[in-house]
Amino acid sequence: MLLKQLTEAMGPSGFEDEVRNLLREQLSDKVDHMYTDVLGNLFAEKHSDKTGPRVMLDAHMDEVGMMIVHAEDNGLLRFRPLGGIDPRVLVSKPVRIGSEKRYGVIGSKPIHLQTMEERKKPLRMDQLYIDIGAQSKDEALAHIQLGDVAVFATEYAEIGERAAKAKSFDDRVGCSIVAEAMERQWQIPVTGVFTVQEEIGLRGATAAAYRINPDIAIAVEGTVCFDVVDAPSHGQSTVLGKGPALTVQDGQTLADARFLEFLIATAEKHNIPWQLRRVKGGSNDFGAIHKVREGIVGGAISVPVRYIHAPAQIISLDDYQASLQLVCAAITEIQEGRWNA
């Protein structure tokens, strides 16, 4: 299953190779032309000989992760975050490091040894380390090089009622949805773009959108969801299971009201559930894409992800399917000429 493979692949910002290879393999015989650019973005073009508006589907391959920056004399590894990680979610988590995917554990002082003061204070990133079982600096550096990256070790599993848990649903859900959409046949030119370095500043998407210069761009993202106990309704952002979330405003984008209305009308027409993303914080690749060149019209379709940027995240598989349906319905409506800027 592609989503399982994608979430279990390693791909912190700047180190997206494994994800890129999976996508390339998945799509090689299903699109017309695939290539990469200098940054490492993967482009999958289809129907470029057809006329009609050129659509770019975007999903970012990278995930938040860690980079090893120092080995202590006793063999413990110091690290820095790649992307936004809350240090409070890191303690005691298993991780996998480097191309060999060596196991490690983010260690900390056991509760027995903590003072009352220490128990009250969350640990800072610089108090944490990764333990790979090495006894010395030399032993650690025999297996790990400084600059190697680490990701959470969570495996994908389907749980409960139509839900799934894994690491990196942000944004492997988007990669999987865009890949599935690219497997279908369309009547207009469509390019699937799998971008790099979103988590550290929407970098890949900036270059990708400049290259493709599409008429319409849709970013497919995994987004914040906090529909849990004690969260006021205006602090939830999205609700799990209520369908794809559409952006009105985030940290980088004010929604183009015309395209937002188009997406809502498309969802209504095709009987696809939808919701609005009700929070300003965070952003996605569309924030970079719409500012490229003379401006590119479009928007984002997001799958709600609980515990986003944390080791184990949860999505609704119904939201996944509905988001895929909405992406495909939007392309269908565009190719039938129902999008008029």
Added chain:
Amino acid sequence: MERMKEFIRQLASQIIPSGYERNALPDLLRSLEDIADETHIDVLGNGIVKKAGHGPHVAISAHIDEPGVMVIHVEDNGYLRILSVGDLQPGRLIGRHVQFTGGSIGIVGVESEVRAENVTYDHLYVDLGCQTAAEANALTPIGTCGVALEPVVELEGDCLAGRALDNRAGCAAAIEAFRALAGEGRRVSLVLAAQSTVGARGAKTAAFALEPDVVFVIDAAPAGDMPKATRMELSLGQGPAIKILDGTIVIPLAMKDLLRKAADEMKINVQYEVWPNGKSDSGAYHLSQSGVLVGSISYPARYVGGISTVVNINDVQAVKDLVIAAAKAYQ
């Protein structure tokens, strides 16, 4: 001066939070069709007006958007929850009236248990007087934007005070400067820039599209002539401020000299703006493509970032005159 004052008041009466420019611009652009070759609204919502003619391609830019609020949730009992659009301190809104783009007016309330210094948007709500979510949703669905109501009034000494004077005063100067230069047969473009208060987004795409030889950016700069004000060597009524630098740009010295010389010849008294933390559209123009020459001329304004700002009409008038003179002086 009366004409300029009326023009500023007319522009400032419009509600144009960032992202809403497309809805507000058509009438204004239509009013320029008598002199322009072409007017259009681009993807980001910039109003772009072009006139072919002789000389280098001069662009004049003023952002037309203002900070505001956006409905992000509707409570079951009809209260609205809001976010800011751009930088608008939540504490300033408490107890004030807001007007949404659809016309609805509400009052901003705050949850009782929060202390004044800890107020965030999460604690605020807007009371439209509605009883139910359905009623409120029909008037102000999620995503609807609004502004704090603070109509423009006249103060003494040729000053105006009120909402959106930053930067409708600049728009008035830019439009008048465009008219003057286009009327002389010069090659000139006007950008009524969108989405400036959220980070110079419109200026970025306008710069790419226009590829001008030079851009003159008109905006407000904070005055520092109030009691115990944050130090800033700008005073109301003392003339245009030639920008030296802000947080987005260092103006090339040759441009500063060109502006000063133009001001000298016109006998316009100028001030100099050094605003290290300031945000403007200037940097977005400057860094477009292979780099674009930018001159920035500001009018001093008191209480920049507040709901009501104070500007002096004579400063705005002189900004317009200086931009026209500088555009003609540029070779």
